[in-house]
Amino acid sequence: MPAQPRVAVVGAGPSGLYAAAALLASEVPVDVDVLDRLPAPYGLVRYGVAPDHVKMKSVIRVLQKPFDDGSRVRFLGNVRVGEGGIPLDVLREHYHAIVHASGSSVDRALGIPGEELDGSHGSGAFVSWYCGHPDFVDLDPLLDHPGVVVVGAGNVALDVARVLARGHAEMAGTDVPDRVLETLRGSAVADVHVVIRRGPEHVKFTPAELRQIGELDDVQVLVHDDGVLAAGVPEPEERRQKQNLALLTEWTAHTPGDAPRRIHLHFLRTPVRLLEEGGRVAGMVVERNEVRDGKVVGTGEEETLEAGLVVRAIGYSGEPIPGLPYDARNGIVPNDAGRVVDGDRPVPGAYVTGWIKRGPTGVIGTNKHDAVETVASLLDDLHTLPDPEYPDPDSVVERLEAYGIEPVTWSDWGRLDAEELRLGEARGGAERVKVAELGEMLAAARGRTGAPAS
Ligand SMILES: Cc1cc2nc3c(=O)[nH]c(=O)nc-3n(C[C@H](O)[C@H](O)[C@H](O)COP(=O)(O)OP(=O)(O)OC[C@H]3O[C@@H](n4cnc5c(N)ncnc54)[C@H](O)[C@@H]3O)c2cc1C
Ligand SMILES: NC(=O)c1ccc[n+]([C@@H]2O[C@H](COP(=O)([O-])OP(=O)(O)OC[C@H]3O[C@@H](n4cnc5c(N)ncnc54)[C@H](OP(=O)(O)O)[C@@H]3O)[C@@H](O)[C@H]2O)c1
Structure with a gap:
């Protein structure tokens, strides 16, 4: 049979x-x-x-x-x-x-000089760190510099920019592991520069996600578009692109205020190289682009964005x-x-x-x-x-x-799940707190919390 x-x-x-x-x-x-x-x-x-x-x-x-x-x-x-x-x-x-x-x-690479420096990460690694993935527990990113560069115009770039711009007190109510929360508590980040190689009509953001960065407490969004939006860009066909454009156009009216943190959206900029100082990232040089005959082309003009951390959110493989x-x-x-x-x-x-x-x-x-x-x-x-x-x-x-x-097994996972919910209650106001270290995950799953596990 x-x-x-x-x-x-x-x-x-x-x-x-x-x-x-x-x-x-x-x-x-x-x-x-x-x-x-x-x-x-x-x-x-x-x-x-x-x-x-x-x-x-x-x-x-x-x-x-x-x-x-x-x-x-x-x-x-x-x-x-x-x-x-x-x-x-x-x-x-x-x-x-x-x-x-x-x-x-697997994080895709930009293929530019300096990408391997300390303080330069792919979004896969960086996001895994703040989400408590056991492979990235020790990433401990450098958040001791006021500037950060995030490359990309997708939703992951927005996620990374938002998490870095939010105050740590807001993150305490989420499931981030205690060690991540501690690093965010000590963060000196004030300016998150999002580097976008094409124009505002081409971003891949979901409008709801884009809107959210404009609604963060103590964060101002500043659009750097070389006047492209004011001059008028071709009307996109997709509804979500139209919504993004409307929002971005509204934000071009923002002038720097007194918010403690800012998210800068730099359009038409291509990463050229990372700068190094003392063996770690010190900034990123970008090339200004313009649109000629509907094509994005480099102008050869370079600008420097000072940053102690670079996260490329340019997709995966x-x-x-x-x-x-x-x-x-x-x-x-x-x-x-x-x-x-x-x-x-x-x-x-x-x-x-x-x-x-x-x-x-x-x-x-x-x-x-x-x-x-x-x-x-x-x-x-x-x-x-x-x-x-x-x-x-x-x-x-x-x-x-x-x-x-x-x-x-599923019931083992149930024990780990329950432990994370318990840790969330203990932190006060968090639905759960992730157990990130693999040995501790296994110990909790096998009901041996506190004991070494294999
Ligand atoms: C940073 C980020 C944020 C996102 N946020 C959102 C969001 O807010 N909303 C939304 O709708 N979508 C979001 N997405 C998209 C969504 O997460 C994906 O569409 C979806 O997770 C893809 O599912 P998957 O099962 O193919 O891959 P995955 O979710 O990556 O699952 C793959 C699984 O395979 C396991 N695995 C890998 N290799 C092996 C192996 N050799 N042996 C055994 N197991 C293995 C991994 O541990 C993992 O559990 C996000 C994506 C990213 C990258
Ligand atoms: N809240 C949500 O719903 C949510 C959250 C996160 C992720 N997601 C989904 O998960 C998927 C993956 O997201 P993602 O953000 O990783 O991918 P994505 O949407 O494909 O965005 C990748 C971005 O990287 C840019 N890029 C690629 N190579 C580059 C280079 N060499 N230099 C500069 N920029 C470069 C792309 O620019 P070009 O456009 O110019 O190619 C694009 O803007 C998406 O479908 C996304 O919607 C959803």
Whole structure:
């Protein structure tokens, strides 16, 4: 008798959890294991969505639904698939199919001199730090200089600028780890310079996010656009671009006031090089651009922005998954409607969803349609996929143990979750406080708070 179909989802971010939900909703009963290299689920909802965007984080109530009925879906946290964890070909021996939902976590580089200096970070690292990701606990960014440069015109650039411009007292009500809060408490940041290479009509901000920086207490937004908005820019077709333009035009009337902190939006500026002093970042040289025949071109004129910290929020790239083809140009695993393809040929039993499938764009909800498409492809193929060598659900746990991996279960995560809620109460007014250090996360998950963990 054929074994009950078993599917592993690698990655417990939005796309993986939407895929698990779609698999559970299928007419064919399918057993699902959701694996994540971290002891906590939710991917970038936990480690990307800004701490002060509390409402956005409530999406976890939807994402956790597959685990509500624990009979057909298991969480296996603290399980890295690939190098340093369980090899993919070993994992394949336990499942009919594997859905890869591992996201795109690699920071893109500007490729300019000085990028490697102390005080220069990609947004992936910087955001992970303030979100309490265990890999970045020790980042300890340098916030001892009044100037900061943030490069990019997307929502991540706005998140970073906002978190740096907010007073630490406001951040105390969020889930940032105590160590992050301490660093923010000592921050000398007064001027956050957002460097945007194109004009105001091209920004990728969501209007609600842009509006929010104008509503921060004790923060003034100043627009530096070389008079481009006053001269009139071509009317964009998209509604959100029109809304952004209206807001930016309104802000051009701002003159420097007495707010203790400022967010400067510098349009038509391209990063050229980072300046160094005493072995760390001292500023950024940018080139002024102008628009000629509808094209953004450099003028050769340079300006210097003084800063002790530079964060580039210019997008992400995926990482190759050993054993699967990889499209290095686009930073994704090549696929056809979620089926991994090697040239024209599908790779049997291998699927992708989320950012590793389509690249690092789209909001949380975008991953739902994406996961539904992938799962539809998988279910169509199911009758063609051979039974795995080891179909018994316990066999994979034994196999993990053989690799020295002790998975974190859903109830273990429940203990870590409860500990974070308790810490939030103790801080007063915070919904939760993240446990960031890996050993402490594992100890809390295993009910051994305060004791060393492995
Ligand atoms: C800084 C930032 C802020 C954002 N804020 C918002 C927002 O406010 N609102 C919004 O709608 N969207 C936001 N987004 C977009 C949203 O987070 C993404 O659309 C979404 O998280 C992508 O989902 P994913 O599942 O593909 O990837 P991810 O969320 O990155 O999940 C991937 C998961 O895979 C795991 N993983 C990786 N490699 C392995 C491995 N080898 N083995 C096992 N597990 C592995 C990771 O630990 C992670 O849990 C933000 C994005 C960023 C970068
Ligand atoms: N609150 C939210 O809803 C929220 C919050 C955060 C993230 N997100 C989503 O997550 C996704 C990723 O966000 P993101 O901000 O990382 O990406 P993004 O929206 O693609 O923005 C990246 C920005 O980097 C700029 N850039 C790229 N290379 C550059 C270079 N070499 N020099 C200077 N600038 C460069 C781009 O400029 P050009 O436009 O000129 O190419 C673009 O403005 C997006 O879909 C975003 O909407 C949503």
